[in-house]
Amino acid sequence: MTIRMMRAQGGGFAALLLMLLLWAFALPLHAAERPAGSSAADQAERQVERPLNNAPVWRAVRSGEAHTTNVRGPEAGVLIQSEGNTWRQLRNGPITQYGGWLLILVPSAIVLFWLVKGTIRLHQPRTGRLMKRFSAFERFIHWGTAITFLVLAVTGLAILFGKHVLLPIFGHGVLAALLDVGKTVHNYVGPAFGVFVVLMILTFLRDNVWQAIDAVWIRRAGGVLDGSHVPSGRFNFGEKTWFWIGVTFLGLAVVISGLILDFPNIGEWTRSDMQTANIVHAIGAILLLGLSFGHIYMGTLGVEGAYESMKTGYVDETWAKEHHEIWYQDIKAGKSGHP
Amino acid sequence: MGRMKFLCDAERCIECNGCVTACKNEHEVPWGVNRRRVVTMNDGVPGERSISVACMHCSDAPCMAVCPTDCFYKTEDGVVLHDKDKCIGCGYCFFACPFGAPQFPNGQAAFGARGKMDKCTFCAGGPEETGSQAEYDKYGSNRLAQGKLPLCAEMCSTKALLAGDANVVADIFRERVLRRGTGAEVWGWDAAYGGGEQKRERKREGQS
Numbered sequence: 001m002t003i004r005m006m007r008a009q010g011g012g013f014a015a016l017l018l019m020l021l022l023w024a025f026a027l028p029l030h031a032a033e034r035p036a037g038s039s040a041a042d043q044a045e046r047q048v049e050r051p052l053n054n055a056p057v058w059r060a061v062r063s064g065e066a067h068t069t070n071v072r073g074p075e076a077g078v079l080i081q082s083e084g085n086t087w088r089q090l091r092n093g094p095i096t097q098y099g100g101w102l103l104i105l106v107p108s109a110i111v112l113f114w115l116v117k118g119t120i121r122l123h124q125p126r127t128g129r130l131m132k133r134f135s136a137f138e139r140f141i142h143w144g145t146a147i148t149f150l151v152l153a154v155t156g157l158a159i160l161f162g163k164h165v166l167l168p169i170f171g172h173g174v175l176a177a178l179l180d181v182g183k184t185v186h187n188y189v190g191p192a193f194g195v196f197v198v199l200m201i202l203t204f205l206r207d208n209v210w211q212a213i214d215a216v217w218i219r220r221a222g223g224v225l226d227g228s229h230v231p232s233g234r235f236n237f238g239e240k241t242w243f244w245i246g247v248t249f250l251g252l253a254v255v256i257s258g259l260i261l262d263f264p265n266i267g268e269w270t271r272s273d274m275q276t277a278n279i280v281h282a283i284g285a286i287l288l289l290g291l292s293f294g295h296i297y298m299g300t301l302g303v304e305g306a307y308e309s310m311k312t313g314y315v316d317e318t319w320a321k322e323h324h325e326i327w328y329q330d331i332k333a334g335k336s337g338h339p
Numbered sequence: 340m341g342r343m344k345f346l347c348d349a350e351r352c353i354e355c356n357g358c359v360t361a362c363k364n365e366h367e368v369p370w371g372v373n374r375r376r377v378v379t380m381n382d383g384v385p386g387e388r389s390i391s392v393a394c395m396h397c398s399d400a401p402c403m404a405v406c407p408t409d410c411f412y413k414t415e416d417g418v419v420l421h422d423k424d425k426c427i428g429c430g431y432c433f434f435a436c437p438f439g440a441p442q443f444p445n446g447q448a449a450f451g452a453r454g455k456m457d458k459c460t461f462c463a464g465g466p467e468e469t470g471s472q473a474e475y476d477k478y479g480s481n482r483l484a485q486g487k488l489p490l491c492a493e494m495c496s497t498k499a500l501l502a503g504d505a506n507v508v509a510d511i512f513r514e515r516v517l518r519r520g521t522g523a524e525v526w527g528w529d530a531a532y533g534g535g536e537q538k539r540e541r542k543r544e545g546q547s
Contacts, residue, residue: 056386
């Protein structure tokens with residue numbers, strides 16, 4: 001259940017993620033602030049000064065200001081919006097390209113890691129005595145989040161990369177049919193994922209608060225380099241990083257931006273808002289997916305016994321002792337196991 | 340083959356919305372959908388100008404570039420059309436378009452259920468069989484196939500809105516500009532509609 005892929009990067013990776021998202025929020029998608037004078041005042045003045053030169057009108061055309069029209073509709077009064085081009089360049093450019101490479105390279109690196117290091121087996125034989133690690137509610141939240149996340153990941157990837165990957169193989173008709181269903185599923189499953197993310201944050205918040213013991217884990221890089229055992233509470237620092245950066249920060253960023261895109265009728269979202277939301281959504285989702293590969297690996301192939309814990313809710317005592325020693329001792333001492 | 344273009348001469352447009360009405364009537368577009376609209380810059384302020392805008396059938400069309408299903412295509416005449424059977428109503432074309440041309444029958448609906456995008460076809464129909472009922476129902480009439488130009492431009496009372504082959508449209512506009520005068524005068528209302536009478540009137544008002 002630990003995220004070994006992230007161990008080496010640690011805080012630097014977190015800082016990078018934060019910077020990327022802040023950068024996304026600061027994108028110049030919103031029209032530049034307009035001077036206080038307004039084109040109307042300029043225009044009236046110009047008509048007196050130089051009646052045959054009406055440059056203020058042409059500046060107003062290009063400014064993205066809303067003017068008068070009898071047609072009703074979102075931003076119908078805006079003659080030209082320039083931000084769409086910025087959005088197009090970002091979406092079709094770096095997001096598709098770097099995002100695509102990230103989603104190819106991360107799983108490749110994980111497979112390579114697995115081929116070299118192999119699955120982390122239990123060192124001692126199983127005792128046969130089981131300890132309860134996850135309650136039924138916790139497992140419901142986990143699998144609810146996991147399943148909705150995977151559905152959203154597949155449909156979301158199809159929307160961004162389908163044109164490049166599916167279209168050459170299946171052709172226009174099949175792609176359109178898939179995306180028609182995919183987009184509808186994405187739009188309806190999205191809010192459910194949002195509910196699960198919030199519930200997951202509330203459920204696992206307490207056990208993911210950083211503790212002094214995490215310093216040991218960070219200092220020894222989770223034991224991934226020397227293969228040593230690092231004691232930890234119910235969750236180790238790798239899992240906590242996944243919780244804070246993955247589930248909480250990226251999860252909420254994706255959910256909030258997704259809700260803006262999903263409910264254009266609530267609030268007067270402009271195209272600029274939608275473009276910004278789309279950029280945040282795409283970057284957040286790609287990073288979250290990249291991190292989730294690490295999480296899925298550690299929860300299945302990477303660590304023997306990890307998948308059982310989330311499937312059944314129980315772990316063998318040997319597993320508890322070898323992976324979460326402090327939690328094991330707390331339980332054995334009759335404590336709750338929570339920090 | 341031609342390269343179809345719209346051009347709205349802002350010195351002539353009088354904001355009558357005849358183009359909007361002609362378009363709606365010709366194609367029987369659904370409620371809430373307006374393939375064309377007239378925007379008046381600084382309405383009521385001296386020097387106001389109106390511009391009729393619809394899909395401009397871009398050479399490098401942003402809608403085409405961002406469409407996830409690649410439902411757009413360009414005809415030999417340079418008209419940007421789309422296949423409604425492939426449209427999933429994601430709204431990306433609307434985000435990308437500088438002119439606000441893409442329209443959605445359900446508008447900004449919850450769960451992004453916008454319906455199939457609708458936009459100006461340059462009166463060139465769509466991918467269905469030319470002149471068929473299916474083509475008319477989805478995309479409106481195909482006037483180009485009948486050798487006619489877009490109705491909005493043909494109906495324009497002041498001939499402000501020009502539509503047709505880019506070279507021809509450019510020639511007409513160039514000729515107008517030459518007749519209006521040179522330099523800064525090119526952009527004058529007076530230059531377009533004969534300044535003499537109006538100027539005299541202004542002078543009279545000034546004297547009184």
